[in-house]
Amino acid sequence: MEHIPKEGPVILCSNHISVLDPPLIGSCFRRKIHYMAKEELFRIPVLSFLIKKFGAFPVKRGVGDRTALRSALQLLEQGKLFGIFPEGTRSKDGRLGKGYTGVGLIVHKSDAPVIPVAIIGSYRLFQPLTVVFGKPIDFYQQRAMSASADTYKLTTEKIMAEIQTLLDRHRL
Structure with missing residues (x-):
């Protein structure tokens, strides 16, 4: 937790193993x-109400959802x-998948x-569950590069590599 700024903008990038991940983090x-x-979750009335209250916003998966990207940047x-x-989805086998370049x-x-x-x-009963927060990732070089699909891919790959390093280092 010492790696998380107490105020100001922060992007938390996590692996995804369960629907319980957002409330856990x-x-x-x-x-x-x-x-x-x-976005499918926002079509379920009670669930939509709850996740909006907790700060979620919809994203259309599989397409470049400009509205969701703008919402993230505004936040x-x-x-x-x-x-x-x-x-973009939960892992079926617990292994880290490939990241989408939107991040x-x-x-x-x-x-x-x-x-x-x-x-x-x-999330099984009586099984250990750990959340590890890594050090902030330095993106100075990527941010200095021109905006392109290759730059976004490189940035995403760096994030996924850091998550994998945390998984390998702290695996129970």
């Missing part, structure tokens, strides 16, 4: 974390905590520090 903070959530401009699962675009367009997060273990 959120329980570590006093500040509200605003997550992108698949960061306002100094908020923004959480994202770069894989790279958000990192490139903001000056917010990026904190890798690893959720290790399972």
